[in-house]
Amino acid sequence: MTVNDLLLTGGRPWVPGRPAAAADILIRDGRIETIGPGLSAPDADTLDLAGALVFPGLVDTHCHLDKTLFGAPWTPNTGGRTLTGRIANGEGRRAELGIPSAEYAGNLLGEMIRRGTAHVRSHIDIDPEIGLRGVEAVRAAAARHAGRVDVELVAFPQGGLITRPGTAELLEAALADGVQVVGGLDPAGYDRDPVAHLDVIFGLAEKYGAKVDIHLHDAGSLGAWQFGLIIERTRATGLSGRVAISHAYAMGALPADEQRRIADDLAEAGVAMVTCAVGDAPVVPLRVMHEASAALALGNDGIRDLWTPYGDGDMLRRINTVAFRDRLLADAEIELALAAGTYGGARVLGLERYGLEPGAPADLFAVDAETPAAAVVSVPPRRLVLQRGRIVVRDGTTAQPD
Amino acid sequence: MTVNDLLLTGGRPWVPGRPAAAADILIRDGRIETIGPGLSAPDADTLDLAGALVFPGLVDTHCHLDKTLFGAPWTPNTGGRTLTGRIANGEGRRAELGIPSAEYAGNLLGEMIRRGTAHVRSHIDIDPEIGLRGVEAVRAAAARHAGRVDVELVAFPQGGLITRPGTAELLEAALADGVQVVGGLDPAGYDRDPVAHLDVIFGLAEKYGAKVDIHLHDAGSLGAWQFGLIIERTRATGLSGRVAISHAYAMGALPADEQRRIADDLAEAGVAMVTCAVGDAPVVPLRVMHEASAALALGNDGIRDLWTPYGDGDMLRRINTVAFRDRLLADAEIELALAAGTYGGARVLGLERYGLEPGAPADLFAVDAETPAAAVVSVPPRRLVLQRGRIVVRDGTTAQPD
Numbered sequence: 001m002t003v004n005d006l007l008l009t010g011g012r013p014w015v016p017g018r019p020a021a022a023a024d025i026l027i028r029d030g031r032i033e034t035i036g037p038g039l040s041a042p043d044a045d046t047l048d049l050a051g052a053l054v055f056p057g058l059v060d061t062h063c064h065l066d067k068t069l070f071g072a073p074w075t076p077n078t079g080g081r082t083l084t085g086r087i088a089n090g091e092g093r094r095a096e097l098g099i100p101s102a103e104y105a106g107n108l109l110g111e112m113i114r115r116g117t118a119h120v121r122s123h124i125d126i127d128p129e130i131g132l133r134g135v136e137a138v139r140a141a142a143a144r145h146a147g148r149v150d151v152e153l154v155a156f157p158q159g160g161l162i163t164r165p166g167t168a169e170l171l172e173a174a175l176a177d178g179v180q181v182v183g184g185l186d187p188a189g190y191d192r193d194p195v196a197h198l199d200v201i202f203g204l205a206e207k208y209g210a211k212v213d214i215h216l217h218d219a220g221s222l223g224a225w226q227f228g229l230i231i232e233r234t235r236a237t238g239l240s241g242r243v244a245i246s247h248a249y250a251m252g253a254l255p256a257d258e259q260r261r262i263a264d265d266l267a268e269a270g271v272a273m274v275t276c277a278v279g280d281a282p283v284v285p286l287r288v289m290h291e292a293s294a295a296l297a298l299g300n301d302g303i304r305d306l307w308t309p310y311g312d313g314d315m316l317r318r319i320n321t322v323a324f325r326d327r328l329l330a331d332a333e334i335e336l337a338l339a340a341g342t343y344g345g346a347r348v349l350g351l352e353r354y355g356l357e358p359g360a361p362a363d364l365f366a367v368d369a370e371t372p373a374a375a376v377v378s379v380p381p382r383r384l385v386l387q388r389g390r391i392v393v394r395d396g397t398t399a400q401p402d
Numbered sequence: 403m404t405v406n407d408l409l410l411t412g413g414r415p416w417v418p419g420r421p422a423a424a425a426d427i428l429i430r431d432g433r434i435e436t437i438g439p440g441l442s443a444p445d446a447d448t449l450d451l452a453g454a455l456v457f458p459g460l461v462d463t464h465c466h467l468d469k470t471l472f473g474a475p476w477t478p479n480t481g482g483r484t485l486t487g488r489i490a491n492g493e494g495r496r497a498e499l500g501i502p503s504a505e506y507a508g509n510l511l512g513e514m515i516r517r518g519t520a521h522v523r524s525h526i527d528i529d530p531e532i533g534l535r536g537v538e539a540v541r542a543a544a545a546r547h548a549g550r551v552d553v554e555l556v557a558f559p560q561g562g563l564i565t566r567p568g569t570a571e572l573l574e575a576a577l578a579d580g581v582q583v584v585g586g587l588d589p590a591g592y593d594r595d596p597v598a599h600l601d602v603i604f605g606l607a608e609k610y611g612a613k614v615d616i617h618l619h620d621a622g623s624l625g626a627w628q629f630g631l632i633i634e635r636t637r638a639t640g641l642s643g644r645v646a647i648s649h650a651y652a653m654g655a656l657p658a659d660e661q662r663r664i665a666d667d668l669a670e671a672g673v674a675m676v677t678c679a680v681g682d683a684p685v686v687p688l689r690v691m692h693e694a695s696a697a698l699a700l701g702n703d704g705i706r707d708l709w710t711p712y713g714d715g716d717m718l719r720r721i722n723t724v725a726f727r728d729r730l731l732a733d734a735e736i737e738l739a740l741a742a743g744t745y746g747g748a749r750v751l752g753l754e755r756y757g758l759e760p761g762a763p764a765d766l767f768a769v770d771a772e773t774p775a776a777a778v779v780s781v782p783p784r785r786l787v788l789q790r791g792r793i794v795v796r797d798g799t800t801a802q803p804d
Contacts (some may be wrong), residue, residue, distance in 0.1 A: 074772040
């Protein structure tokens with residue numbers, strides 16, 4: 001599929017840590033060719049951004065596309081308040097509601113794209129009852145939006161791994177079928193046997209060259225202890241740069257000196273964290289992770305599903321929530337949240353070409369805001385969204401409804 | 403000033419705790435005359451709401467209009483992270499930035515009104531340097547929006563009371579000049595002498611027939627202990643129903659049984675709490691307050707000022723934030739946040755006529771959403787906003803720009 005070449009004039013591309021300065025962006029064959037002042041390209045279509053800020057495509061590194069009811073009639077939440085109860089409720093009601101649903105997942109992906117998201121990592125529930133149907137549904141949804149978003153899948157044992165016989169075999173089948181990441185879930189607190197749990201998922205990761213992304217809700221010293229287990233495994237398996245701990249609620253509640261020590265260990269071992277600022281749960285401290293140069297990414301987590309009625313798929317709104325929750329106040333601090341929702345996600349996903357630089361795919365969005373921090377605070381409508389050089393939103397209006 | 407009579411047809415007025423059902427609303431002389439199905443009023447202008455949900459005007463029970471820079475150029479935050487440092491930063495930079503500013507306060511009030519807010523309680527910094535200039539500025543701002551919003555002022559010793567000689571006299575001057583509420587600030591943790599602090603503000607409240615609203619950031623047992631002091635004072639002075647504790651961070655962090663005991667005491671003594679869900683600070687638990695029938699209201703707190711760069715003045719967005727932070731999941735729970743941002747605020751402000759009922763001023767807004775809980779989750783644009791029967795927003799567009 002071909003796209004027209006584009007010259008974006010008068011925008012201010014964001015470079016983390018630097019004041020946004022005016023520069024034109026020339027896009028050819030869906031990639032950024034040149035960025036700089038006073039560009040000219042008579043053969044390209046020209047769009048004037050009139051001073052808007054330009055950001056690279058957003059990265060939602062943690063969501064659950066297979067669970068969503070996005071676009072369905074309002075569904076009152078019946079999940080209750082315990083992890084066990086919510087898992088049972090999710091499994092018990094999914095058939096009645098027709099999930100996993102390629103349609104709902106596709107609705108949500110479309111909304112994410114319109115808000116400027118270019119890359120998504122989605123966990124997919126896998127258990128003996130549902131099998132790989134979630135993988136199929138989300139692949140169908142991604143195919144509907146092919147060329148506008150990349151979706152990486154995680155084979156996720158939401159119902160347990162050691163505690164749910166038959167699940168490990170299904171995770172392996174998913175990886176054999178091309179799913180890129182193997183997931184885990186509270187190896188100690190939920191699955192009751194952390195060593196056996198990690199044996200399975202790191203074993204599968206080594207066998208299939210997969211990445212690892214472990215949900216870790218466990219709080220306090222139980223959670224912190226498992227950070228250590230995962231870091232050790234990562235070192236032992238040589239999977240540096242390919243392992244992420246999602247939620248990591250224990251991290252946000254630790255004393256500052258322990259946070260710093262763990263962040264240093266994460267950085268050294270190449271283990272990332274992914275935080276979503278869900279409800280009242282502790283947020284992984286962005287300044288600590290930044291100071292340690294540890295990888296940190298953000299995600300929307302569940303969106304309009306049986307777990308939570310909340311969410312709209314807008315990663316810029318989620319960046320705002322994370323920044324607000326983590327009390328990021330100075331502009332440079334607020335930009336850490338922007339960086340986590342863009343470059344941080346690209347690092348966790350292992351994207352080779354990403355960002356506002358020559359050679360990278362032209363995934364970007366533009367908003368009217370005075371500074372990058374002001375854009376996080378005000379969550380403006382997307383004035384322009386480009387995915388792989390294609391115009392998705394122009395003048396605030398969807399250009400290519402799916 | 404006269405306003406046209408209005409017949410709103412086809413809307414679904416919200417009654418807390420009941421499913422929203424279709425009913426027309428007849429408005430005469432700025433007040434709701436009748437609510438019911440199939441109304442007719444040939445002499446009134448008719449507006450079709452096409453199934454939209456209708457809510458009573460929002461109540462922002464805790465904000466700081468005098469501090470805001472709303473509408474000013476983006477101002478990077480320099481406040482730092484300690485209460486003392488932020489107070490010093492706020493005092494040190496206000497002159498340079500031209501605050502308190504009737505213009506910025508008026509800008510923010512205009513935005514609040516467009517989002518459906520009908521009643522505002524604003525704390526106003528009072529200290530020997532600034533004197534009563536904040537009172538004057540916010541009164542001028544309120545005058546600009548007269549007839550579209552009611553603004554109640556709190557004489558607030560932001561810089562300390564016992565620790566800042568001369569402030570008590572200025573609070574008294576403000577009350578003598580008609581300010582309706584006397585404020586306080588961490589009687590123990592910041593002002594260092596809780597008994598003397600409460601002596602002053604309850605003494606002034608009795609002398610001037612004023613209400614009381616005390617900022618209480620103090621955490622843990624120090625905060626909880628002061629709940630008891632304030633409850634005792636309220637009983638001793640007969641000020642039941644006229645005292646509020648703002649923020650009350652200690653409340654959200656207490657064990658459930660202590661929360662319940664305190665909520666019962668608050669209800670019995672007629673002391674309210676006001677929560678804002680700021681950053682990572684604990685939220686006053688809505689379900690506990692509801693079960694105890696204790697008064698609870700919500701506010702935006704600081705908006706785009708020297709304390710925080712965040713905020714947009716939208717109380718429906720803040721209701722969403724509070725509900726999300728307090729993990730309100732079932733529809734009936736989510737409606738507790740709506741109730742706190744409407745009827746709860748009206749209770750704390752002591753409004754005699756409020757709500758969607760005959761005789762009440764026609765302060766209301768309409769949004770497109772399936773259910774009240776869905777409106778909280780999606781924070782839709784305001785389709786219609788009426789203040790005192792006047793159309794402020796119609797078809798999503800501001801009808802009366804100020």
